[in-house]
Amino acid sequence: MAKYDKADIERRMKGAIEALKGDLSGLRTGRANTSLLDPVMVEVYGSMMPLNQVATVSAPEPRMLSVQVWDKANITPVEKGIARANLGLNPMIDGQTLRLPLPDLTEERRKDLAKLAGEYGEKAKIAIRNVRRDGMETLKEDEKKKEISEDDRKRSEDEVQKLTDKYVADTDEAVAAKVKEILTQ
Template sequence: MINDIKAEAEKKMQNSLESLHSAFKKIRTGRANPAILDSVMVSYYGQPTPLKQVASVNTEDNRTLTVTPWEKNLVPTIEKAIMTSDLGLNPATSGDVIRVPMPMLTEETRKEMVKQAKADAEHGRVSIRNARRDANSTIKELLKEKEITEDDERRGEDEIQKLTDRYIAEVEKALKSKEEDLMAV
């Protein structure tokens, strides 16, 4: 019974961590990384479709991404989608290849992005703690209904706390890595 609660809590914590990693992908560094364009949606035959499903995205060099649509008529649509995304990128088309240069980051912009990364990390930590709280309250309910003993309750809460500590440490590690990435010139 406690193992089921622990497994459910771990699943929620893992989802929080994955959500944090996808939020970090949207925070661009000065280097070109195809994952930056993962959130861009393109109108493909009237349907919003992820960019990576209608084109290949590659790194040309450290500062430039190339987007090669699989259908030539999508070039202006993809270019517009990249421009209107909230990423602050200005694509340039040459034939049927779209080049997306990564603008240089100023010190001020870097600090703003570090702030954003810290806010995302805090959101992740809160989400993990909420999973802990839910698991602990479920364990307390079981104790109240006399389905488990007090020793089981204590053991369960300790296991949930160890799980929480492990995932919080993962968040800290991811934040530290993102900060170093952002502040590297």
């Protein structure tokens, strides 16, 4: 097993936070956000491609998304891709542009989205704790191999725990901010 590397542990914990932020940005609030369409895949040219590789997405108004399709032949596949993503959006075709008005969120839908944000947060915390466990195991093995002393192991374990606490707190903060955004817009 690898030697203890604090920078690697921190990098992996940051990765869990970045993944969480990506997941949270895909949750719809009352405002138009271009990242809402990030998960949309479109079947064009015989393969599945992300929407952003066949069109430009913008938010011209607070409650409207606009999808400018580059190739006229791809308008129908883009429309189908958006429908398949099950985001509750009904595209209106306007030439080579699809306009997506955002309907108001119902109270029930807001609660579902808030719950989903919490689930994403829990997934990120599990990932962070797994990184902590890996770090602790590496430290114990390093001590067994006589590469570090018991004092060094304990000091490093404290570092790993502090990093874990910091990133778990960052996770809670990100989820709380998203839940507030969902419930108040």
